[in-house]
Amino acid sequence: MRPILEVRELSIHASSGGQPIPLVEKVSFSVEKGATLALVGESGCGKSMTALSLMRILPEPAVRIVGGEIRFEDEDLVSASERRMEQLRGNIISMIFQDPIASLNPIQTVGDQIVEVIRTHNPISRKEARARAIELLRSVRLPDAERRINYYPHRLSGGMCQRVMIAMAMAGAPKVIIADEPTTALDTTVQAQVMALLRKAQTETGTAIILITHNLAAAAEAAENVAVMYAGRIIEQGPVREIFLSPAHPYTEGLLGAIPDNAEGGVEIAPLAEIPGNVPRPGTLPSGCAFAPRCKNVQQRCRNERPDLTAHGNRRVACFFPYSQMIAQ
Amino acid sequence: MMKRYLVRRAGQAVVVLILIACVNFLILKLAPGDLVDVLAGESGGSDPHYLHLLREQYGLDRPLYVQLFQYLSNLVQLDLGYSFRFNMPVRDLILMRLPATLLLMFSSLAIALLGGITFGVAAARAPRSLRDSLISTTALLAYSTPLFWAGLMLIILFSVKFGVLPSGGMATVDGPKDIVSIIVDVSRHLVLPSITLALFYMATYTRLMRASMLDIYNMDFVRTAKAKGLTPHQVAYRHVVPNSILPLISLFGVQLGSVLGGSVVVEVVFGWPGLGSLAFDALFQRDVNLLMGILFLSSVMVILVNLAIDLLYSWLDPRIEVGA
Numbered sequence: 001m002r003p004i005l006e007v008r009e010l011s012i013h014a015s016s017g018g019q020p021i022p023l024v025e026k027v028s029f030s031v032e033k034g035a036t037l038a039l040v041g042e043s044g045c046g047k048s049m050t051a052l053s054l055m056r057i058l059p060e061p062a063v064r065i066v067g068g069e070i071r072f073e074d075e076d077l078v079s080a081s082e083r084r085m086e087q088l089r090g091n092i093i094s095m096i097f098q099d100p101i102a103s104l105n106p107i108q109t110v111g112d113q114i115v116e117v118i119r120t121h122n123p124i125s126r127k128e129a130r131a132r133a134i135e136l137l138r139s140v141r142l143p144d145a146e147r148r149i150n151y152y153p154h155r156l157s158g159g160m161c162q163r164v165m166i167a168m169a170m171a172g173a174p175k176v177i178i179a180d181e182p183t184t185a186l187d188t189t190v191q192a193q194v195m196a197l198l199r200k201a202q203t204e205t206g207t208a209i210i211l212i213t214h215n216l217a218a219a220a221e222a223a224e225n226v227a228v229m230y231a232g233r234i235i236e237q238g239p240v241r242e243i244f245l246s247p248a249h250p251y252t253e254g255l256l257g258a259i260p261d262n263a264e265g266g267v268e269i270a271p272l273a274e275i276p277g278n279v280p281r282p283g284t285l286p287s288g289c290a291f292a293p294r295c296k297n298v299q300q301r302c303r304n305e306r307p308d309l310t311a312h313g314n315r316r317v318a319c320f321f322p323y324s325q326m327i328a329q
Numbered sequence: 330m331m332k333r334y335l336v337r338r339a340g341q342a343v344v345v346l347i348l349i350a351c352v353n354f355l356i357l358k359l360a361p362g363d364l365v366d367v368l369a370g371e372s373g374g375s376d377p378h379y380l381h382l383l384r385e386q387y388g389l390d391r392p393l394y395v396q397l398f399q400y401l402s403n404l405v406q407l408d409l410g411y412s413f414r415f416n417m418p419v420r421d422l423i424l425m426r427l428p429a430t431l432l433l434m435f436s437s438l439a440i441a442l443l444g445g446i447t448f449g450v451a452a453a454r455a456p457r458s459l460r461d462s463l464i465s466t467t468a469l470l471a472y473s474t475p476l477f478w479a480g481l482m483l484i485i486l487f488s489v490k491f492g493v494l495p496s497g498g499m500a501t502v503d504g505p506k507d508i509v510s511i512i513v514d515v516s517r518h519l520v521l522p523s524i525t526l527a528l529f530y531m532a533t534y535t536r537l538m539r540a541s542m543l544d545i546y547n548m549d550f551v552r553t554a555k556a557k558g559l560t561p562h563q564v565a566y567r568h569v570v571p572n573s574i575l576p577l578i579s580l581f582g583v584q585l586g587s588v589l590g591g592s593v594v595v596e597v598v599f600g601w602p603g604l605g606s607l608a609f610d611a612l613f614q615r616d617v618n619l620l621m622g623i624l625f626l627s628s629v630m631v632i633l634v635n636l637a638i639d640l641l642y643s644w645l646d647p648r649i650e651v652g653a
């Protein structure tokens with residue numbers, strides 16, 4: 001099946017005055033209609049920058065796309081006109097953000113904010129748009145939608161605001177929804193509800209989802225494919241089950257280790273095996289493999305040369321010494 | 330809820346007003362010389378017996394606290410005393426001059442707010458551009474220019490050099506008397522003084538609006554607005570500007586007192602027949618009753634407007650609960 005969205009060699013640089021600093025380097029991935037791709041990595045890896053670039057809402061001119069292609073159906077979004085992007089945004093490609101309360105305008109009712117997106121893309125009356133907004137709020141199971149549509153965001157909980165954001169994202173006929181850590185700011189019980197809503201929207205409309213998360217386990221539950229990012233690059237990508245069960249890159253393995261292990265009936269919780277050290281700040285990458293300073297399997301070669309993404313079976317890994325024995329299936 | 334809040338605020342306002350009245354009274358009493366000294370100085374004569382009689386007549390020989398108490402109890406009955414210089418009750422005098430001052434202040438603040446918002450938006454929508462630099466530099470200049478100097482320069486430029494606008498007063502002495510010509514005439518007289526008074530505040534609002542907008546542009550909900558497919562223009566005017574105006578409104582209330590102060594200078598420079606020039610006369614002629622009356626009225630105005638602004642603010646910003 002041909003992917004609905006395909007990113008090829010996308011690079012994003014920040015240039016605050018002096019030397020441009022690479023934030024995202026030659027990232028490629030694709031997602032098919034009705035499928036979910038997870039983008040996983042620690043904080044500061046460039047996940048949000050990648051997401052914002054897909055909608056072309058990077059904080060320009062400080063941060064810009066400097067190369068690559070974003071193929072959406074038959075057009076390249078990197079070179080698309082601003083006019084065309086406005087047609088797509090919020091209508092054909094929509095986005096859900098991490099902090100739902102801060103993502104809503106504090107001095108407009110949630111209803112007005114949903115009506116705004118509806119009327120931006122459809123020539124219908126305020127009244128019709130309002131009826132549609134109530135319908136949308138019902139479909140995201142906002143309790144008491146007729147009353148809450150007149151609420152200001154601060155009177156709703158984080159979970160309810162995220163429902164509003166999802167309703168807003170569903171207002172058009174989205175073919176791609178980008179969800180940037182949609183549940184990070186929410187309670188655990190609400191997290192599951194929000195993920196269930198996204199899945200429901202997906203099965204009903206066949207929209208593709210790009211799910212950004214820190215959490216590989218969440219990715220494994222929601223997505224078919226995963227791309228693991230480290231310091232602005234993809235270091236491992238492929239089918240999520242495979243990667244979840246037998247990571248090839250030591251960083252992926254480290255990410256898995258950082259997840260509480262509920263395998264044994266949820267009783268035993270493995271210690272959070274954090275990866276020692278931090279993601280290098282953009283512009284301060286080591287000359288070899290960016291992960292080398294934190295890697296437990298590091299060799300001399302890793303410090304001198306940067307490994308490229310290379311195919312291993314049906315996944316791609318950027319490591320000179322991947323756990324290949326497990327990949328051979 | 331709303332009613333309780335209003336009652337509480339009104340109670341606070343009354344206490345503040347009484348304190349202000351006391352302080353005004355004491356400060357003016359502490360200044361050397363009284364009305365009788367002035368009258369004597371002007372008439373040249375200084376017969377001590379006559380002066381004593383005058384003081385007795387005006388109650389100026391009684392103990393301070395009696396005078397203060399008398400003053401306060403008169404205030405409650407809205408009796409602001411008698412101006413011996415103008416031979417009129419202070420209240421009538423103030424009511425006569427108040428409209429001119431209100432007109433001047435209202436037009437100045439309207440100019441300042443509209444101009445400040447317009448220029449602030451223009452600067453913030455293209456930060457660090459030529460337009461921004463031009464606006465920011467001009468604002469800084471206006472911000473640091475003394476009021477009286479700006480007023481004089483405007484008079485020299487528009488009245489003396491180009492001769493397009495009157496340099497003082499509020500109306501032409503024997504102009505036509507139909508309503509339209511009066512409005513046109515007063516408006517022409519209003520232009521220079523209101524711009525002069527507005528200049529400083531326009532500069533303040535421009536700077537604040539620019540800073541506030543740049544701040545709001547970084548907020549998450551602005552990113553959401555862009556992600557909805559709005560044009561940059563819609564993002565700016567529907568989401569950024571309304572949120573950026575909120576701090577301007579609170580500053581507006583804080584500054585009102587200083588606007589009144591500024592209007593004294595402007596009214597004197599332009600011979601505008603309002604409360605400011607009245608206060609100026611009262612000060613130099615030691616017309617204590619009049620001066621206290623004006624100060625008291627100014628306090629009432631500042632307090633009332635601030636109350637109104639609080640209510641307006643809580644209406645504009647739903648996050649603020651009245652009475653919380």
Ligand SMILES: Nc1ncnc2c1ncn2[C@@H]1O[C@H](COP(=O)(O)OP(=O)(O)OP(=O)(O)O)[C@@H](O)[C@H]1O
Nearest residue numbers: 014023042043044045046047048049050062063282
């Ligand atoms: N305007 C900017 N100028 C320079 N660097 C920036 C700018 N904005 C963000 N960055 C940097 O870009 C890097 C990638 O940021 P990004 O928000 O994409 O990370 P992320 O993977 O989404 O992290 P998180 O999980 O915390 O959301 C970060 O290191 C950040 O410091």
Ligand SMILES: [Mg+2]
Nearest residue numbers: 047048049180
């Ligand atoms: Mg992020």
